[in-house]
Amino acid sequence: MQHWVRRMKVRNFIQSFDFDAAEMKTILELARKIKASPLGYRDYLHGRVAALIFEKPSTRTRVSFEAGYVSMGGHVIYLGPNDVKLGVREDIADMARSLSRYIDVAILRTFSHRAILEFARHFGKPVVNGLSDMEHxxxxxxxxxxxxxxxxxxxxxxxxxxxxxxxxxxxxxxxxxxxxxxxxxxxxxxxxxxxxxxxxxxxxxxxxxxxxxxxxxxxxxxxxxxxxxxxxxxxxxxxxxxxxxxxxxxxxxxxxxxxxxxxxxxxxxxxxxxxxxxxxxxxxxxxxxxxxxxxxENRLHVQKAILIYLSGSNVGRLHGVRSGT
CATH class of the missing domain: 3.40.50.1370 (Aspartate/ornithine carbamoyltransferase)
Known part of the structure; x- marks a missing residue:
């Protein structure tokens, strides 16, 4: 079980305990503000790029993340089941290190929880678990x-x-x-x-x-x-x-x-x-x-809050949100 509870140096949201209770409450409060006034957050991720790396097809997870990121000024690249096979077409480490040169955050939906942990170990930037066999x-x-x-x-x-x-x-x-x-x-x-x-x-x-x-x-x-x-x-x-x-x-x-x-x-x-x-x-x-x-619906608002929280720099401080990095 040690592979599951290990914490990463870079702040990720791969497993529920990556956030403590205070951080969870901060994110939930930010989500409440985002839901009440979404246009107030339309430029929070301006110029940033996210990749959705999905081994499993999805409707709500894909659309809520993609719509959320784009609505905050970011850009999204979708890599679906026909585009990526983690650890099959190439080593997970090689893929993660390459993608880290292009994108700011990776959102993974995989069959294996271990695959997300391995990806995060080499990516060096925020990784979000969009679903694995162990957690959601x-x-x-x-x-x-x-x-x-x-x-x-x-x-x-x-x-x-x-x-x-x-x-x-x-x-x-x-x-x-x-x-x-x-x-x-x-x-x-x-x-x-x-x-x-x-x-x-x-x-x-x-x-x-x-x-x-x-x-x-x-x-x-x-x-x-x-x-x-x-x-x-x-x-x-x-x-x-x-x-x-x-x-x-x-x-x-x-x-x-x-x-x-x-x-x-x-x-x-x-x-x-x-x-x-x-x-x-x-x-x-x-x-x-x-x-x-x-x-x-609330997947959209909470995931937007998570992405802001993990984004670092001055983004999370714009409305008094303590950064997750």
Whole structure:
């Protein structure tokens, strides 16, 4: 696990713990200002260039990063699955060292978390994790922005996650532990979160007072929940496991019967894309309690704040934001 917790000399956002709690709160506050007045940030990244290096195709991650960077005056180069194969066409180190001569920040979406760490080791400039097999930190930080926006804060609020103990779950738990939040998760026993991740989560939760609890059935997890969150059962790259996983997860669907076990005011979240009729029903996704598309929008604002924070020089100080470098 040492490869996962190692900190980089250059400030990156590769894993949730790359930011401490104070930094997370600074970024969330900056995101609130950006959302309220986006035109005030239209020149923050003028003259800068970002590369989106995606081994996996994406809709929301690509568009939210690209639109966000361009809207702040920067330029974006997209390298998709047909353009780049990390460690196949050439060594990751060679690619990173070459690209560092051309661009200011790299945003990677990869199958392997180790690949992002290796890239960052040789890139020497900010690297952002747009998704890996281990974490999805931008999603989690954005999710907490959405939760705060919807509920007015996280103190005393219960967040229930139902589904696969995957990268989204990992980052949600890590971010909750760092911020001192309460998250209760329910996964099939065979699909629980990574044990090494959970060691880190529990250690941090003891320090911050966060409340983290796991179940192997959804009903006790969602009882009295303020937030009910789910994700797809079959992630990209797991297509060969689809039939088996759907059978194992059939009792973990977020449907109206499960929603009724939470608070009447419970808010429904899903990081999308959704497989309607599998992990969540159409009725719940489109119901009055759903904040799924607010959640999707907020990726834009929070990622803009992250990019400003990591940009260094005088950019982060323009509105009193402490730079991450």
């Amino acid at each position: 930190p931008c999603q989690a930080l954005s999710d907490f922005f959405t939760i705060q926006e919807s509920l007015g804060g996280i103190k005393g609020k219960k967040i229930a996650y139902v589904g696969d103990g995957n990268n989204v779950c990992h980052s949600l738990l890590l971010t909750a532990a760092r911020l001192g939040a309460q998250v209760v998760y329910a996964t099939p026993k065979a699909h629980a979160p990574n044990p090494k991740i959970m060691q880190v989560v529990r250690h941090e939760a003891k320090r911050t007072g966060a409340k983290i609890q796991g179940f192997t059935s959804p009903a006790p997890a969602v009882r009295g929940a303020d937030i009910l969150y789910t994700d797809v059962w079959v992630s990209m790259g797991e297509e060969s496991k689809a039939a088996s996983k759907k059978e194992q997860f059939k009792d973990f669907q977020v449907n109206q019967a499960l929603v009724r076990k939470a608070k009447k005011t419970v808010k429904i979240m899903h990081c999308l894309p959704a497989h309607r009729g599998e992990e969540i029903t159409n009725e719940v996704l489109e119901g009055s309690n759903s904040i799924v598309f607010d959640q999707a």
